[in-house]
Structures are given as C-alpha cells and as structure tokens.
Amino acid sequence: MAITSIKNLKEFSTNNDRFEGAHTLCPGCAHSMIVRELMNCTDDNLVIASNTGCLEVSTAVYPFTSWDTSWIHIGFENAATAVSGAEAMFKARKKKGTLKDNDASVKFVAFGGDGSTYDIGFQWLSGAMERGHDFTYICLDNENYANTGGQRSSATPIGAHTSTAQAGTHSYGKKQKKKDIVAIMAAHDAPYVAQLAPNKWKSMAKGFQKALETEGPCFINTVSPCCTEWKFDPKDTINITDLATDTLMFPIYEIINGHELNILYRPKNVLPVEEYLAAQGRYKHLFKPENKHVIEEIQKNINEYWEMLQRREEARV
Amino acid sequence: MQDLKLKAAEKRGIHQLGGDELVGWDEVTQGIILTSFEGDASDIVHKKAEERNYSDFNSYTATVASWRVKKPVFNIDVCIDCQNCWVWCPDTSIISRDKQMLGIDYDHCKGCEVCVEVCPTNPKSLLMFGEQEDLETALSQWPEKKKKEK
Structure with missing residues (x-):
C-alpha cells in the first residue's frame, strides 16, 4: 500500500491529479473536491465504479472521460455490485497467477450519490457489505436527487424545500427525518465506517487512507454541498461546509468494527443551527413565524444526536 | 491477435x-x-x-472556459504557497508543482470563486476580474494590505 504523505498541505499538493478538469459538474460543486482528495491520498492503482448520479453523468460525457484510472458505470444501483465483482475477479486471478502484474496493489472504490446510496442502491450496497468484499464505498451526500432536478431523497433533512416536497402555505418542505445511514452501515459490522466533510481536508484524507488500508468493506459518508439545489452562491461551498460541521448538522466521526466510535472534530464554538439554515435558500421558509417550531425541532434533533455520539464514544459499545 | x-x-x-x-x-x-x-x-x-x-x-483535452464570466487572477507576490486553493479547487485548475503555486489553468477553470474565498493572505493573492481584463491591468488594480480593525 503506497499511501502518500498528508502531513501538511504543501506535501499533499505534490501529488499528481488523476481526476481531470473540464468535467461538467456545476462550478463550485463539492463532489469533485472529494473525488480528487480520494485519488490524491494514495499512489495505488484504483478501480472505481460510479452509480448513476451527478458525478457519473458529468465525468463521462461522451466522447470524454475525466478519469485517469479504471472506471466503470453500469446502473443506478450497481456501483457496489460492479466493484465487488471486479474485486472477486482480481482475487481469483491473483491466486491463479494470471494477472499481468501479480504484485500490483489495487484498491477498489465505489462512488454513489445519496439517492443511489440511501434509496435506490441500498439493497445492493447492503449485500456487498455483507459479503465482505475488500472495497471502499463513498457516498457523496448532497441530500437530494440533484441530477434530475432536486427531488427529495431519504437523505433530505426535515424542513428542506425540494421539488417534490415543496414549501408553501400548507407545508414546510420535507416532513420526515434524515435516515442515519452511518449507523445502518456500522450495523453491518463493517471494519471502518465514517462520516467526513471536505472542509476538514486532513481528517478526510486520513479517513480515506484508513478505509483503503483496511481489509474488508468500508463505508464513508461525505457531505457534499450542492450550490444549485441548496441555493447558495458557488463560492460559498467551503463556508457552508464549515457551518455544517460547526453547527453539528454533520458531525465528523468514525466507527471501527461496528462499536468503537471516535469523534474526529469537536467545534470550539458550537454555532446555533439557524446560521447554517439561513445561509441556504432551501430553508428560507423556516424563518417565517409559523415555521419556527421546525427550527426548534432541528436543533433538538442535533443536540440529541450529538449527546448520543458522545455517550457512545465514552462507552465503546 | x-x-x-x-x-x-x-x-x-x-x-x-x-x-x-x-x-x-x-x-x-x-x-x-x-x-x-x-x-x-x-x-x-x-x-x-x-x-x-x-x-x-x-x-483534459477539452475546455470549459466558455462557462466563465469572471476569472480568478493570481498575484504571485502576495502568495504564501499554502495550497488551500489547490486542495479545494473542484476543477483541477490550480497548477501546483513542487510545493509551489504557479498559476491557473484557464482551460478548465469555471470561475466558481472557491479559490478566492479560501485564500488566507491579506490582501488575497487570488481575486476575480472580468474575463476581458488582461493580467497587467488586473495586477495594477490590486488592493493594498488592509489593517486589522481593533
């Protein structure tokens, strides 16, 4: 395993990018920041599969590809399936000694959006995790189906306006809570599960390296602010991510072997969730007086979840 | 074969x-x-x-330069090579070699302004200018160092 140095940004920047520009992701999209970081934190050969989603449609616009590694796309739900098949074949051929380079170190990675991870590809992902293939699944969580016009997914948090859960006189947007995918994946007894954010580049790179090094199925959920559907200025992508981690809307933590929980980032000043909500157009309606109870509920949920994480970190169960 | x-x-x-x-x-x-x-x-x-x-x-052989209305301009005199812009550029458009920031790849830059936003120097070493502006005029308009407000 050839991992590259992430001691500081200067050393990290000596890596040669394997994800090329001129893809058609929106300006300021966090997807490509996350993908670039994953591909820069290792020197190994990568075999990557992508679910259908923003990342797939915009990095493989025929006749162009933005990937400098082996990359495959099949269906909306099949990244985990495709990559586990490739991994099984690699292992079998390595055993037989029929590979071109039998000592080559290859890592298997799958990318999916939140739609294909939380909803459509969930069954396939769960199956691949259970079978215990040696791969890393990375969910780029932008909390809606951004590729098809911002429909609600089960990753959309309560109170958010989406094109199929609209805010108006009779509704305050989505009424259901977000699914806790990290806990579900940890319940598969996966050796490494984490939730990371691109603004904390070092903890993210560390998490990626850990996941690639670990044998067995690893799952990483990353927050990926979507300037188009969250309705903020493209330049604020990192600022919004800062707010998301500082208000604890997206706590950064890892779970090892299904029970050892470590919190990777504790904000010095925990900000009230209003600051995160006010920065985005999709929560605009929550600041009307009749929707005040939704903000209170969001804050209550965050506090309860943070409390739970801290207790679990202490208890190691 | x-x-x-x-x-x-x-x-x-x-x-x-x-x-x-x-x-x-x-x-x-x-x-x-x-x-x-x-x-x-x-x-x-x-x-x-x-x-x-x-x-x-x-x-890499394609270009998205036509997406841009404003472009980031890089001032090498102010830059401290912190590489913040490199790690957060979504379009692989920051040319960084041997720990040094060298410039911007205008073929692939979409003008999202993330690099300007994360630049920590005072004044910023990356600023947005109109697409038609040339480098010399842009550099001549660079702001002075701002004093900290007490």
Missing part, C-alpha cells in the same frame, strides 16, 4: 474506440470503452500533467 479481439468485440456489439472513427452516441449498443491515455499508462501516478500522453478522449 488484435484483429481477433476487434472481431470478438464487434460480434458482441462493443465498439472499440481509438484509431478508427468515432461512433455516434446513439449508435452505442451495449457499452463503450474510452481510453484516457495513448500507449502505456501504468506509471501515470508519478507523471505530472505536462508529461502525460493524453488521448483525445480525456477531458
């Missing part, structure tokens, strides 16, 4: 790209293979972008 492979691919409806003419997107039947590089690509991770042998299918 090569011919046999091509024939087998044709039988299964897979169009091998490279060399021959390009198939239209609506003619693709079962799947398609695009090669990112010409020739051997096994050591690509140790090669810088300018040393690589990109094929026509690699999006």
Whole structure:
C-alpha cells in the first residue's frame, strides 16, 4: 500500500491529479473536491465504479472521460455490485497467477450519490457489505436527487424545500427525518465506517487512507454541498461546509468494527443551527413565524444526536 | 491477435474506440470503452500533467472556459504557497508543482470563486476580474494590505 504523505498541505499538493478538469459538474460543486482528495491520498492503482448520479453523468460525457484510472458505470444501483465483482475477479486471478502484474496493489472504490446510496442502491450496497468484499464505498451526500432536478431523497433533512416536497402555505418542505445511514452501515459490522466533510481536508484524507488500508468493506459518508439545489452562491461551498460541521448538522466521526466510535472534530464554538439554515435558500421558509417550531425541532434533533455520539464514544459499545 | 479481439468485440456489439472513427452516441449498443491515455499508462501516478500522453478522449483535452464570466487572477507576490486553493479547487485548475503555486489553468477553470474565498493572505493573492481584463491591468488594480480593525 503506497499511501502518500498528508502531513501538511504543501506535501499533499505534490501529488499528481488523476481526476481531470473540464468535467461538467456545476462550478463550485463539492463532489469533485472529494473525488480528487480520494485519488490524491494514495499512489495505488484504483478501480472505481460510479452509480448513476451527478458525478457519473458529468465525468463521462461522451466522447470524454475525466478519469485517469479504471472506471466503470453500469446502473443506478450497481456501483457496489460492479466493484465487488471486479474485486472477486482480481482475487481469483491473483491466486491463479494470471494477472499481468501479480504484485500490483489495487484498491477498489465505489462512488454513489445519496439517492443511489440511501434509496435506490441500498439493497445492493447492503449485500456487498455483507459479503465482505475488500472495497471502499463513498457516498457523496448532497441530500437530494440533484441530477434530475432536486427531488427529495431519504437523505433530505426535515424542513428542506425540494421539488417534490415543496414549501408553501400548507407545508414546510420535507416532513420526515434524515435516515442515519452511518449507523445502518456500522450495523453491518463493517471494519471502518465514517462520516467526513471536505472542509476538514486532513481528517478526510486520513479517513480515506484508513478505509483503503483496511481489509474488508468500508463505508464513508461525505457531505457534499450542492450550490444549485441548496441555493447558495458557488463560492460559498467551503463556508457552508464549515457551518455544517460547526453547527453539528454533520458531525465528523468514525466507527471501527461496528462499536468503537471516535469523534474526529469537536467545534470550539458550537454555532446555533439557524446560521447554517439561513445561509441556504432551501430553508428560507423556516424563518417565517409559523415555521419556527421546525427550527426548534432541528436543533433538538442535533443536540440529541450529538449527546448520543458522545455517550457512545465514552462507552465503546 | 488484435484483429481477433476487434472481431470478438464487434460480434458482441462493443465498439472499440481509438484509431478508427468515432461512433455516434446513439449508435452505442451495449457499452463503450474510452481510453484516457495513448500507449502505456501504468506509471501515470508519478507523471505530472505536462508529461502525460493524453488521448483525445480525456477531458483534459477539452475546455470549459466558455462557462466563465469572471476569472480568478493570481498575484504571485502576495502568495504564501499554502495550497488551500489547490486542495479545494473542484476543477483541477490550480497548477501546483513542487510545493509551489504557479498559476491557473484557464482551460478548465469555471470561475466558481472557491479559490478566492479560501485564500488566507491579506490582501488575497487570488481575486476575480472580468474575463476581458488582461493580467497587467488586473495586477495594477490590486488592493493594498488592509489593517486589522481593533
């Protein structure tokens, strides 16, 4: 395993990018920041599969590809399936000694959006995790189906306006809570599960390296602010991510072997969730007086979840 | 051997790209293979972008410069090579070699302004200017160092 140095940004920047520009992701999209970081934190050969989603449609616009590694796309739900098949074949051929380079170190990675991870590809992902293939699944969580016009997914948090859960006189947007995918994946007894954010580049790179090094199925959920559907200025992508981690809307933590929980980032000043909500157009309606109870509920949920994480970190169960 | 492979691919409806003419997107039947590089690509991770042998299918050879209304301009005199812009550029457009920031790849930059936002120097070493502005005029308009408000 050839991992590259992430001691500081200067050393990290000596890596040669394997994800090329001129893809058609929106300006300021966090997807490509996350993908670039994953591909820069290792020197190994990568075999990557992508679910259908923003990342797939915009990095493989025929006749162009933005990937400098082996990359495959099949269906909306099949990244985990495709990559586990490739991994099984690699292992079998390595055993037989029929590979071109039998000592080559290859890592298997799958990318999916939140739609294909939380909803459509969930069954396939769960199956691949259970079978215990040696791969890393990375969910780029932008909390809606951004590729098809911002429909609600089960990753959309309560109170958010989406094109199929609209805010108006009779509704305050989505009424259901977000699914806790990290806990579900940890319940598969996966050796490494984490939730990371691109603004904390070092903890993210560390998490990626850990996941690639670990044998067995690893799952990483990353927050990926979507300037188009969250309705903020493209330049604020990192600022919004800062707010998301500082208000604890997206706590950064890892779970090892299904029970050892470590919190990777504790904000010095925990900000009230209003600051995160006010920065985005999709929560605009929550600041009307009749929707005040939704903000209170969001804050209550965050506090309860943070409390739970801290207790679990202490208890190691 | 090569011919046999091509024939087998044709039988299964897979169009091998490279060399021959390009198939239209609506003619693709079962799947398609695009090669990112010409020739051997096994050591690509140790090669810088300018040393690589990109094929026509690699999006590195394409450009999205027309997406931009404003462009970031880089002032090397103020830069401290912190590489914040490199790590957070979504379009792989910051040219950084041997721990030094060298400039911006205007073929791939979409003008999202993230690099300007994360620049920590005072004044910022990256600022947005109109697309038509040339480098000298932009640099002559650079703001002075701001004093900290007490």
